[in-house]
Amino acid sequence: MEINKAELASAAAATSSGSATQDLRGAEILVKALQAEGVKYIWGYPGGAVLHIYDAFYKQDTIQHVLVRHEQAAVHAADGYARATGEVGVSLVTSGPGLTNAVTGIATAYMDSIPMVIISGQVPTAAIGLDAFQECDTVGITRPIVKHNFLVKDVRDMAMVMKKAFHIARTGRPGPVVVDIPKDVSFNKTAYAGYPESVEMRSYNPVRKGHGGQIRKALQLLLSAKRPYIYTGGGVLLGNAVQELRTLVDLLGYPVTNTLMGLGAYPASDKKFLGMLGMHGTIEANNAMQNCDVLLAVGARFDDRVIGNPKHFASVDRKIIHIDIDPSSISKRVKVDVPIVGDVKDVLTELINMVRETPTRVEPAALASWWETIEGWRSKDCLKYDRGNQDVIKPQYVVETLWNMTKDADAYVTSDVGQHQMWAAQYYRFDEPRRWINSGGLGTMGVGIPYAMGIKLARPESEVFCVTGEGSVQMCIQELSTCLQYNTPIKIMALNNRYLGMVRQWQEIDYEGRYSHSYMDALPNFVKLAEAYGHVGMLIERPQDVEPALREARKLKDRTVFMDFRTDPTENVFPMVKAGKGITEMLLGSEDL
Numbered sequence: 001m002e003i004n005k006a007e008l009a010s011a012a013a014a015t016s017s018g019s020a021t022q023d024l025r026g027a028e029i030l031v032k033a034l035q036a037e038g039v040k041y042i043w044g045y046p047g048g049a050v051l052h053i054y055d056a057f058y059k060q061d062t063i064q065h066v067l068v069r070h071e072q073a074a075v076h077a078a079d080g081y082a083r084a085t086g087e088v089g090v091s092l093v094t095s096g097p098g099l100t101n102a103v104t105g106i107a108t109a110y111m112d113s114i115p116m117v118i119i120s121g122q123v124p125t126a127a128i129g130l131d132a133f134q135e136c137d138t139v140g141i142t143r144p145i146v147k148h149n150f151l152v153k154d155v156r157d158m159a160m161v162m163k164k165a166f167h168i169a170r171t172g173r174p175g176p177v178v179v180d181i182p183k184d185v186s187f188n189k190t191a192y193a194g195y196p197e198s199v200e201m202r203s204y205n206p207v208r209k210g211h212g213g214q215i216r217k218a219l220q221l222l223l224s225a226k227r228p229y230i231y232t233g234g235g236v237l238l239g240n241a242v243q244e245l246r247t248l249v250d251l252l253g254y255p256v257t258n259t260l261m262g263l264g265a266y267p268a269s270d271k272k273f274l275g276m277l278g279m280h281g282t283i284e285a286n287n288a289m290q291n292c293d294v295l296l297a298v299g300a301r302f303d304d305r306v307i308g309n310p311k312h313f314a315s316v317d318r319k320i321i322h323i324d325i326d327p328s329s330i331s332k333r334v335k336v337d338v339p340i341v342g343d344v345k346d347v348l349t350e351l352i353n354m355v356r357e358t359p360t361r362v363e364p365a366a367l368a369s370w371w372e373t374i375e376g377w378r379s380k381d382c383l384k385y386d387r388g389n390q391d392v393i394k395p396q397y398v399v400e401t402l403w404n405m406t407k408d409a410d411a412y413v414t415s416d417v418g419q420h421q422m423w424a425a426q427y428y429r430f431d432e433p434r435r436w437i438n439s440g441g442l443g444t445m446g447v448g449i450p451y452a453m454g455i456k457l458a459r460p461e462s463e464v465f466c467v468t469g470e471g472s473v474q475m476c477i478q479e480l481s482t483c484l485q486y487n488t489p490i491k492i493m494a495l496n497n498r499y500l501g502m503v504r505q506w507q508e509i510d511y512e513g514r515y516s517h518s519y520m521d522a523l524p525n526f527v528k529l530a531e532a533y534g535h536v537g538m539l540i541e542r543p544q545d546v547e548p549a550l551r552e553a554r555k556l557k558d559r560t561v562f563m564d565f566r567t568d569p570t571e572n573v574f575p576m577v578k579a580g581k582g583i584t585e586m587l588l589g590s591e592d593l
Contacts, residue, residue, distance in 0.1 A: 020193070021191040021192060021193045022191070022192055023189045023190065023191060023192070024189060024190065024192040025052065025056070025155075025186065025187055025188065025189050026052070026152070026155040026158050026181065026185045026186040026187065026188055026189075026190070027052040027053040027055065027056035027186040027187070028056045028192075029155070029158045029159050029162075029190075029192050030053060030056065030119070030158060030162065030181070030186065031053075031056045031057060031060055031063070032159075032192070032195060033158070033159055033162035033163070033195055034063055034090065034162070035060070035062055035063065036195035037088070037162070037166050038087075039063055039088075039090050040062075040063060040064065041063065041064050041065075041066060041078075041081060041090070041454075041457055041458075042057075042063055042064075042065050042066070042078070042090045042091065042092055043065075043066045043068055043073075043074040043075070043077045043078045043090075043091045043092070043454070044065060044066070044067070044068070044071075044074050044091055044092030044093060044119075045067065045068055045069075045070070045071050045074055045092075045093060045094065045098060046067075046094065047093075047094025047095065047096075047098050047121060047134070048094065048095075048121075048133075048134065048183070049094045049095035049096075049098075049121025049122055049123060049134065049182075049183045050092060050093070050094045050095075050098075050119075050120075050121035050181075050183075050186070051183075052183065052186040052187045053092065053119070053121070053181070053186050064457075065092075066453075066457070066482065066486055067482070067485070068450070068479060068482050069478040069479055069481050069482055070101060070476065070478060070479070071091075071093045071097075071098050071099075071101035071102045071105075072101050072102060072104050072105050072446065072450075072476065073105075073446075073449075073450040073453075073476045073478075073479045073482070074091040074092070074093060074102065074105070074450075075091045075093075075102045075104075075105025075106055075108075075109065075116070075118060076105045076108065076444075076446070076447045076450035076451060076454070076476065077089075077091075077450040077451070077453045077454035077479075077482075078090055078091040078105075078116055078118075078454060079105060079108060079109045079114050079116060079447075079450075079451065079454070080414065080437055080447070080450060080451030080452065080453070080454035080455050081454035081455065081457065081458050082109075082114050082115055082116055082454075083112075083114060083434060083437045083451070083455075084412060084434050084435075084437060084454070084455045084458055084459065085434075085458050085459075086238075086240065086434065087115075088115045088116060088117055088166055088169050088170050089109075089114065089115070089116045089117075089454070090116070090117050090118075090119070091105070091116070091117075091118050091119070092118075092119045092120075093118070093119070093120050093121070094120070094121045094134070095120065095121045095122050095123055095134045095135060095136065095138070096133075096134030096135060096136050097134065098120065098121065098134075099120045099136055099138050099141065099142075099180075100136060100141065102118060102120070103141065103142065103145065104442075104444060104446075105118075105444075106118055106142060106145050106146060106176050106178065107145040107442055107444075108439050108441075108442045108444040108447065109175070109176040110145045110146060110147070110175055110176050110442075111439075111440070111441025111442040112234060112261060112439065112440050112441050112442070113173050113174050113175055113234065113235070113238055114174060114175070114176065114238075115169040115170045115174035115175065115176075116169060116175075116176040116177070117162075117165050117166060117169050117176070117177050117178075117179060118176055118177070118178045118179070119178075119179050119181065120138050120178060120179070120180045120181070121180075121181060121182075121183060121186070122135075122138060122151070122180045122181060122182040122183065123135045123182065123183060124182050124183045124184040125153060125182045125184055125185065126184070128182065138151070138178065138180040139151050139178075139180060142178045145176075146175065146176050146177060146178050147168055147169065147173075147174075147175030147176060147177055148165075148168050148175075148177050148178075149177065149178040149179070149180065150164070150165060150177070150178070150179045150180065151180045151182075152179065152180065152181050152182070152185050153182070153185065154185065155185050155186075155188040155189070155190045156190045158181075158185070158190075159192065159194075159195055159196060160196055160199070161179060162179065162195075163195065163196045163199045164199055164201065165177040165179050167199050167201070168201075168204060171206055172204075172206030172325055172326070173206070173235075173238075173324075173325045173326040173329075174238055206325065207325075207327075207341050207342055207343075208342060208343040208346055209342055209343070209346055209347075210323065210340045210341065210342030210343075210346065210347035210350060211340060211341070211342070212350070214338055214339065214340045215340060215347060215350050215351055215354065216354065217321075217338045218296070218321040218323075218338050218340060218351065219351060219354045219355065219358070221294050221319050221321060221337075221338065222252065222254075222294060222296060222321070222362075223355075223358070223360045223361060223362055224294075224362070225292075225293055225294035225319075225362055225366075226293055226362075226363065226366040226367075226369075226370065227288075227291060227292045227293040227294070227366075227370045227373075228252070228254045228255075228292060228293070228294045228295075228296070228362065228367075228370070229254065229255055229256075229257070229288050229289060229292035229294070229295050229296070230245075230248075230249060230252075230254050230255070230256040230257070230295075230296045230298070231256075231257055231259075231277070231289060231295055231296065231297045231298070231300055232245060232256065232257070232258055232259070232262045232265050232266070232297075232298045232299060232300055233258070233259040233261055233262045233297075233298070233299045233300025233301060234259065234261030234262050234299060234300075234440065235262075235298065235299015235300065235324060235325065235344055236262055236265040236298055236299045236344055236433075237261070237262060237264070237265055237299075237433050237434060238299065239299060239325065239343055239344040239345050240345055241298075241299070241343075241344040241345035241348050242264075242265050242266075242433045244344075244345055244348035244349055244352060245265055245266060245298065245348060246266060246267075247348075247352055248348055248351060248352050248355070249266060249272055250272075251352065251355050251356070252355065252361075252362070253272070253367065254272070254296075254362075254367075255272055255273075255274050255288055255370075255371070255374055256272055256273055256274065257273070257274045257275065257276065257277045257281070257285040257288065257289065258273075258276060258277075259276065259277065259278065259300055259306055259440075260276060260278065260305070260425055260438070260440050261438075261440040261441075262299070262300065263276060263425060263430045263436045264430035264431065264432050264433040264434065264435050264436050265433055267431040267432075268429035268430050268431055269429060269431050274288055274374065274378070275383075275426075276425055276426065277289050277306060277583070278305050278306040278307075278308075278577070278583065279305045279306075279308070279576065279577045280422045280425070280426065280573050280574075280575060280576060280577075281575065281577075281583070282378075282382050282383065282426075282575065283377045283378070283380050283382040283575060283586065283588070284374050284377040284378040284382075286575075286577070286583040286584055286586060287374075287377045287584055288374055288377070289307070289583060290313070290316055290582070290583055290584045291316065291373075292318055293317075293318050293319065294318065294319045294320075294321070295318055295319070295320045295321065296321045296323075297320060297321065297322045297323065297324075297336070298323045298324075298344055298348065299323065299324060299325075299344045300324075301324070301329045301332065301333070302332070302333045302334040303333070303441075304333075306583070307333070307334065307583055308577050308580075308581055308582050308583040308585070309580055309581060309582045310333060310334065312581070312582025312583070312584075312585070313334065313582065313583065314334070314335075315582075319337045319338070320334065320335075320336040320337050320338070321336070321337065321338040321340065322336040322338070322339055322340065323340045323342065323344055323347050323348070324340075324341065324344070325341070325342065325343055325344065326341075327339075327341045380588075382574070382575050382586075382588055383396075383426055383427070385397075385571075389543065389568075390542075390543055390544070391543075392543070392567070392568045393540065393541070393542070393543050393546060393565055393566060393567045393568065394543070394567065394568055394571060395419070395420065395423050395495040395497070395565075395567040395568065395571055396423050396426070396427050396571075397543060397546060398493065398495060398546055398565050398567065399423050399424050399426075399427040399428050399467065400427045400428075401546050401547050401550060402428065402465060402467075402493070402550060403427060403428045403429055405547070405550055405551070405554070406463060406465075407429070407431070409463055410459075410461065410462045410463065411435065411462065411463040411464070411465065412435050412437060412452075412455050412459065412462055412463070412464045412465070413428055413430075413435060413436055413437070413465050413466075413467060414437040414438065414447070414448050414449075414451040414452045414455065414464070414465070414466045414467070415437075415438040415448055415466070415467045415468065416438075416439075416445050416446060416447060416448040416466075416467075416468040416469060416472030416473065416475075417438070417439055417443045417444060417445045417447070417472060417502075418445070418469050418471065418472055418500070418501050418502040419469065419495070419497075419501035419502050419505065419571075419572075419573050420467050420468060420469045420472075420495040420501070421438055421467070422502075422573045423467075423495070423573065424436075424438075424467040425438075426573075428467075437451045437452075437455060438451075445471065445472040445475050446472060446473075446475030446476040447476070448466040448467070448468040448472060448473065448476075448492075449466055449468070449473065449476050449477065449479045449480070449483070449490070449492065450476055450479055451466070452464045452465070452466040452488070452490040452492075453479060453482060453483055453486070453488045453490065456488035456489070456490050457486070457488055463491070463554065464488075464490045464491065465490070465491045465492075465493060466490055466491070466492045466493065467493050467495065468492060468493065468494050468495070469494060469495055469496070469497070469500075469501060470494055470496040470497070470498065470520055470523055470526070470564075471499075471500045471501075471520060473492070473494055474524075477529070480529075480530065480533035480535060480560065480562075481533055483533075483535070483560045484533060484534040484535065484560070487558075488560070489556075489557065489558050489559050489560045489561075490560050491553050491554070491560070491561050491563070492530075492560070492561065492562045492563065493563050493565060494526060494562070494563065494564050494565060495565055495567045496523075496526070496564050496565060496566055496567060497566075497567045497568065497569040497571070498519065498520050498521075498523065498569050499515075499518055499519055499520060499569055500518040500519075500520065502573070503518040504518040504519075505572045505573065505576075508572070509572075509576075509578070509587070510578070526539075526562055526564040527539050527562070527564060529562075530560075530561075530562035535559060535560040535561065535562055536553075536556055536559050536560070536561045536562070537561075537562045537564070538552070538553065538561065538562070538563045538564065539564050539566070540563060540564065540565045540566065541566045546565065549563055549565075550563070572590065574587060574588055574589050575587065575588050
């Protein structure tokens, strides 16, 4: 059966009734479902349980399949694509180890609420539970790390299951959905009349519209505040509410902060932005969080890396308004005064209309005094570092140089996890949403290259930089092969300090310098490794060579470039809030140790 571009429109338009039926295999229905959902790319790795599905892919030409080198990277790449575009990312893995290799990617997406559909193969239905070759309990294994999962037991259910999977993944609080397909189900035939046009699920009806009375209460609190503060997270980006947030902040003139996952929601170049808050946040962002009298939290969850010790946070009396699509996130870690369950875009739109309709505004003198206090904190310049050092490359300088060179360019930045991630968040000042792609909740090493690959396919004309470390980058470094095969010329910036940097930092501060297994003393020659994969490798060892190397890499638009920056191995990420401390109990530098 050929599934080509000419059939794509009919696949999307067909309904389950009124269309001519045809007998199709489960795998063919799956492909038609993906076409109807507008899927352009799928990242995967074949195996026995999914060969019928791969055969169906062979007979179509509207969806590009990207063959990764490891299933974890398949999910990460689809995840990066979803984060950058807002569309549902899709990946395909086989049964058993194919699925278990994908678990880290699924959990990463789940923790950050990323819309994804992961299709997994399963042994034939008759063999399930008999310890068949490459069998595992996919539904059981993934249940704690998905928004929902399905085991398709009958080919007649395939189209509706896929419709439900995409609906669940992209609505409400987004998240990954796993669809497990036994091999016989993908092979069996059934009458197919078209992809369902709509779906109704009695047990799943996420609330979109916020309660009007609660929004009015929020308005009264916001306009009576003397020290107001707006705290926003990844939910603003996921809910496509960036313009609404910016409008509200500019209407009120209040200070605003973003979490690690929310960077770019409000322009970092605007004076009302106090920087990222939390464990490695700025003095002004953290002190404002602790000392405000009215806090508006939007699409954020008061997690441990943001508020530190909950008892310390609760020691100051303040009124808290919390807007979130997910009712289970409200008052989960911090008791709030005005809960508003609803889509952040809709709720902010209603709040903006109410602000515009009322002549009341916050007392100018009180707001001016609050801003004066904030500017006092900001004057401490907590992100200063030794910019004049000519002996060793400071990692902050590499990120800052990248930002200066690309701040007016169409650029995306991915990162792995560790010190380099925090430096990228601190020193690359994101003005636009969905440009900063990193693993927040799970903190997964190895995501950087796959994220960058996924983004580059989605945005081929954009520049895509992966800021990584010599530890993280080796976890999915085999994907350099995928970059070559699918022509995704990304720029990899390894801040190579020869340590597992964040582990070393904690060992220095909390374990009296006992560096247990955090030193990397058998590193590869990254330049030769990049060249072996068919790419360009660069070794940069002097501060004065940082900018020329980046310029040269950017000129090589059609090549993947691996830049090995040998950075200061003693540099730590500051400010820092130690575990168990309050967010205002910050270490600002080595003098505080």
